[in-house]
Amino acid sequence: MSIVMKPNDAAWMFIEKPEQPCHVASLSVFSPPPGAASDYVRQLVAQFEATRVFAPPFNYVLRRGVRGKLVPTWDELPADQIDLEYHFRHSALPAPGGELELGKLVSRLHSHALDFRRPLWELHLIEGLEHGRFAIYMKLHHSQMDGMAGVALWNRVMSLDADARNCQAPWAVGLKSSGPKNDRQKPSQAEKNPGNPAAAMLPALQAIGDLVKAAKNPEHPLQAMPYGAPRSVLNGRIHGQRRVATQTYTLARIQAVARKAEVSVNDVFLAICGGGLRRYLMEQGKLPLASLTAGLPVSVRPAGDVSVGNAISFMFAKLCTDIADPLARLRGCHESTALAKEHLQRMPKDVMESYTMLAMGPYLAQVALGLAGFGRPSHNLIVSNVPGERRPQYFNGARLEQLYPISALFNGQAVNISVFSCGGNFSLGFVGCRDSLPSIQKLAVYTGAALSDLEAALSTSRE
The missing domain is CATH 3.30.559.30 (Nonribosomal peptide synthetase, condensation domain)
Known part of the structure; x- marks a missing residue:
């Protein structure tokens, strides 16, 4: 399915430049559950690596060519065309794994633009933080997500139950399609009179x-x-x-x-x-x-x-x-x-x-x-x-x-x-x-x- 971007989403594509990549990100820091196994993070990595289901916008790729540049459009990719090894990265901080080390890594990660030949997202699971903690740095293009959508995504991924063990990778949960069949709200009067x-x-x-x-x-x-x-x-x-x-x-x-x-x-x-x-x-x-x-x-x-x-x-x-x-x-x-x-x-x-x-x-x-x-x-x-x-x-x-x-x-x-x-x-x-x-x-x-x-x-x- 192809989805033509709305003007306020497409604007982020037109202002993308090497010195001003238009991605946004979140950095979430987690403490493992009490009594967690020593390989808890390794098990999490294995779960992520095995998750080959992709929901919007994690399966969206920007249409290439002249038409894609003039009228920015998303094409949905099938799962077998998405290179998970590229999008999901596993990293570790050097000792002592404090705020300084984490800040340096995230600064470098945030400095690099997303690859427009692929779906516009990356997720980095970072272990080695002090006190056994780990972090997730996730970035997507601003054309796909604002701050409220970012919080909504995390709310869909996370659980309020400390005992729940059925949480899925963010890309398997995603958000609702921005396509015409999933309009966010009823048309306004201005939209009814184009x-x-x-x-x-x-x-x-x-x-x-x-x-x-x-x-x-x-x-x-x-x-x-x-x-x-x-x-x-x-x-x-x-x-x-x-x-x-x-x-x-x-x-x-x-x-x-x-x-x-x-x-x-x-x-x-x-x-x-x-x-x-x-x-x-x-x-x-x-x-x-x-x-x-x-x-x-x-x-x-x-x-x-x-x-x-x-x-x-x-x-x-x-x-x-x-x-x-x-x-x-x-x-x-x-x-x-x-x-x-x-x-x-x-x-x-x-x-x-x-x-x-x-x-x-x-x-x-x-x-x-x-x-x-x-x-x-x-x-x-x-x-x-x-x-x-x-x-x-x-x-x-x-x-x-x-x-x-x-x-x-x-x-x-x-x-x-x-x-x-x-x-x-x-x-x-x-x-x-x-x-x-x-x-x-x-x-x-x-x-x-x-x-x-x-x-x-x-x-x-x-x-």
Whole structure:
């Protein structure tokens, strides 16, 4: 079966370049079950190697030739044409198997583009972590999966039962086909009237105009808008090599700060990102006077949707990196996101796709044409928060300890910060261009310090 990609999925194909491969990944860390055999991981590897069933999108290959380039299309491959030995890799860390060794390996794995002659995925099972743990690094092309789809895939693969031993390899589970027989939702009014694009485009243009007008209103200095971001070292040209860093906090810790400050968990996340970036850039003498602006992906995926592809829109918020006081920064992030949400929520659902196209289209066109990273940025970085299953999850008895998102970079976007909240943990993945941004691990550490600063400030303010 052949499946023509939707425009918002196909866009990732057009912006794929050697210096900006458009794959996304997850890094999951597991603890073996209590009393596990010494060859537990070897048994897991054997199970994976014996699994020759492939569900979408693990059996999708990009159609080659002129037609495939002009109209990106998936062809489904039969199982006997998929080289599992290529897609599934078994690796081991050198001693002592700590965060440093894991980070170096994952940075190298994330730097290499996927092979477009094959289905666009790889899964690496990595053993040798401290305390007998192991990890799974899995990457797929962004045209096939957004953050919510990634979490949905893991939820389908994992079990809530620590005693369950029937979990299958991710490629045998997959997601639902993105084909015409598996539409994610009922057609919107704009989709029912394809001959009248103005049905959605005109209201979307009006929404963009309202956003620009609000951002220029002096009564709303924290209203962000596309191309209102300052120029910064984060927004130049990039190269293909990546650095990956991680941080994990308990979700309870983030929630405690949110409760005390009477804000949302996402507001706390944005504020600590802002605090970390402020210190990181100040240390280099490169902090812009104006606040950095973040592009925030917003899922428009219907509840229960587990289909291949992307279903996201965007809103824009200031990270208040121009504010030194941690509590004032948190309140600023809260106000900025509240304004962004209010703008987005006023918009009819039928208009959302056209609005996203207008808001992000100019930047994506710059990326596709090789022009991004020269002029004023649409936004300084992407900051993404994807909620997951809060109960403990297991894979054949092995408990999922952390699940880190690892995203893509583009010219004009040299860093990305994303978070998954799963199993009581709040796990941040930092991705930076190895050549453009030195010591991305420092940014990760400074983000943790910003959280501690917030906790101290709230404790003092309550005394």
